Amino acid sequence: MEYSFEQAKIIGGIGADDEYWRSLSRGEFRLSRCAVCKGWMWPAHFRCAQCGAWELEWVEVEPRGTVFTWTRSWYAFDRVKERAEDVPYVTALVELAHAGGARVLGMFEGPDEVIRIGAPVRGEIRPPTAKSKNYPSIVWVPDPAVARAPWGGAAP
Amino acid sequence: MSQFRGKTAIVGIGQTPYYKRGASPDPELKLALRAIVAACEDAGIDPRDVDGFVSYASERNDAQKLVSALGTREVRFASLAWVHGGGIPGALGIAASAIIAGQAEIVAVYRSMAESSHQRLRVAVAQNDTAAQYLVNGLESPAQILALRAQRMLEADGVPHAAMRAMAKAAYYHARNNPRAYGRNTVLDDETYDNARLIAEPYNLFDCSRENDGACAILVVSAARARNLAKTPAYILATPMGMLAGGGALEENIKPYGGAGQIGVARRLWAESGYGPKDVNVLQVYQNMTMMGIGSLIDHGFCTPETAGEILQFENLIAPHGKLPMNTSGGDLAEGFIHGMGLVAEAVRQLRGESCNQVPGAKLSLMTGGPGDTMSSTGLFGTFETL
Ligand SMILES: [Zn+2]
Numbered sequence: 001m002e003y004s005f006e007q008a009k010i011i012g013g014i015g016a017d018d019e020y021w022r023s024l025s026r027g028e029f030r031l032s033r034c035a036v037c038k039g040w041m042w043p044a045h046f047r048c049a050q051c052g053a054w055e056l057e058w059v060e061v062e063p064r065g066t067v068f069t070w071t072r073s074w075y076a077f078d079r080v081k082e083r084a085e086d087v088p089y090v091t092a093l094v095e096l097a098h099a100g101g102a103r104v105l106g107m108f109e110g111p112d113e114v115i116r117i118g119a120p121v122r123g124e125i126r127p128p129t130a131k132s133k134n135y136p137s138i139v140w141v142p143d144p145a146v147a148r149a150p151w152g153g154a155a156p
Numbered sequence: 157m158s159q160f161r162g163k164t165a166i167v168g169i170g171q172t173p174y175y176k177r178g179a180s181p182d183p184e185l186k187l188a189l190r191a192i193v194a195a196c197e198d199a200g201i202d203p204r205d206v207d208g209f210v211s212y213a214s215e216r217n218d219a220q221k222l223v224s225a226l227g228t229r230e231v232r233f234a235s236l237a238w239v240h241g242g243g244i245p246g247a248l249g250i251a252a253s254a255i256i257a258g259q260a261e262i263v264a265v266y267r268s269m270a271e272s273s274h275q276r277l278r279v280a281v282a283q284n285d286t287a288a289q290y291l292v293n294g295l296e297s298p299a300q301i302l303a304l305r306a307q308r309m310l311e312a313d314g315v316p317h318a319a320m321r322a323m324a325k326a327a328y329y330h331a332r333n334n335p336r337a338y339g340r341n342t343v344l345d346d347e348t349y350d351n352a353r354l355i356a357e358p359y360n361l362f363d364c365s366r367e368n369d370g371a372c373a374i375l376v377v378s379a380a381r382a383r384n385l386a387k388t389p390a391y392i393l394a395t396p397m398g399m400l401a402g403g404g405a406l407e408e409n410i411k412p413y414g415g416a417g418q419i420g421v422a423r424r425l426w427a428e429s430g431y432g433p434k435d436v437n438v439l440q441v442y443q444n445m446t447m448m449g450i451g452s453l454i455d456h457g458f459c460t461p462e463t464a465g466e467i468l469q470f471e472n473l474i475a476p477h478g479k480l481p482m483n484t485s486g487g488d489l490a491e492g493f494i495h496g497m498g499l500v501a502e503a504v505r506q507l508r509g510e511s512c513n514q515v516p517g518a519k520l521s522l523m524t525g526g527p528g529d530t531m532s533s534t535g536l537f538g539t540f541e542t543l
Contacts, residue, residue: 009288010286010291010292011285012286012287012288012291013286013287013288013289013405013407014405014407015287017288021288043287043289068308068413069305069307069308069311069312069408069413070304070307071300071303071307071356071357071358072354072357073295073300073303073355074353074355074356074357075355075356077278077296077297077299077300078276078278079286079291079296080291080294080296083294091293091294091295091300091304093304093408103408103409105289105292105293105408106293107293107294117311131294132292132293133291137292
């Protein structure tokens with residue numbers, strides 16, 4: 001049977017983002033915007049509050065942005081215990097200016113000194129694993145294209 | 157000022173002991189009954205006369221399960237406030253509104269939690285409604301999700317880490333005098349805080365609320381009825397619930413991002429009550445995590461990110477003589493955590509003069525609802541002379 005994230009589907013939140021996960025499983029990073037007025041909408045929702053349209057479109061965008069905030073988890077909580085061996089691990093919330101300022105969560109892989117608010121990162125798409133709850137995922141890594149150390153405050 | 161202001165009062169408080177999570181000798185339903193009956197005894201009200209039942213979040217012990225043990229003559233009103241701890245003052249507002257509208261006369265507002273008869277408390281509190289974006293990326297607990305918020309407030313907004321430490325120390329300091337407090341034996345000094353085990357940066361163990369088994373209930377009646385009862389009434393001045401545009405279940409895309417999501421309700425609290433931050437004598441600040449308590453204080457106008465370091469110093473936060481005495485029972489961090497409901501009881505005790513860390517002559521008592529959800533609520537209570 002072909003892989004689908006829906007086999008492990010997590011019910012929670014708004015729940016209009018199936019196409020995000022479907023895209024990732026095809027190796028594409030797509031975010032949503034209104035099909036009529038083209039306004040970015042993230043997370044995806046069922047209706048555009050700006051123009052009232054009910055249709056979304058999923059646009060392939062470059063997974064590149066800056067760290068908006070982050071945390072390093074030192075404890076494997078019950079519902080994410082698959083990551084116990086990775087503790088401490090870092091999760092980053094990344095802002096994508098070219099997609100309406102959408103902020104997208106992902107794991108961060110890189111040196112400790114890099115993870116600062118404003119640090120430039122790019123996303124790598126990873127296949128589903130138990131750790132990612134059998135969902136495909138985006139992992140944020142330092143972006144060498146705009147690298148200039150130290151990162152502190154020098155982000156674009 | 158609103159038609160709601162001062163029309164009702166809290167006249168009874170009842171609490172079971174705080175048990176270690178999973179260690180309650182009684183199941184949740186029995187704890188709820190014990191708390192409601194204790195609130196009735198405190199108020200001098202026959203439990204059979206309670207005709208309204210209100211709770212919030214994922215409370216499962218609804219009126220149907222309670223009435224036959226209470227001997228309830230008639231249930232006339234029952235309701236639940238949405239969200240999590242953010243709904244607590246909102247639940248009081250529902251109770252007060254029902255009384256003002258003539259739908260009920262004596263309303264119990266309560267919360268009961270026991271891990272043994274349910275599931276892991278933090279999972280129960282999350283109501284199994286956590287978006288895939290979080291779980292896929294290693295985030296499950298409010299501690300982790302609100303750590304994202306805290307890190308932004310530290311690194312981008314400029315709130316100093318020392319303010320978090322002061323909030324934790326004040327809670328544990330007050331717990332020392334509270335025989336009910338689960339954390340009463342912990343001496344939290346700077347060194348202990350600084351060396352504590354990290355949970356999710358920037359939070360360590362002492363930044364996070366406890367998880368306890370237990371129940372807490374309060375009784376709301378009309379102001380007219382309150383005047384003839386045993387205890388000094390704590391009049392309900394305002395309990396606004398809601399959120400502003402830019403909030404919602406937005407997976408960290410809320411605007412503004414820092415703070416507690418209480419800017420709108422705080423503005424309404426001051427407008428509806430006719431008071432402001434400078435008038436408040438004592439505060440019970442819901443702290444699932446220290447930085448979120450700071451967010452509530454910022455949203456309510458007690459400080460700004462820029463002044464947080466100067467204002468939120470330990471000496472300012474403690475009873476009896478601090479300028480901003482808060483969490484005088486030990487609060488969610490150090491007294492115990494029945495999903496924040498213990499804060500209501502302490503807000504009332506301060507107005508009665510019954511707190512174990514009494515602020516002398518306290519007349520205006522604030523209780524902020526759970527921060528972090530962008531829908532929240534906040535409550536201001538006062539003595540007769542504040543009406
Ligand atoms: Zn539109």
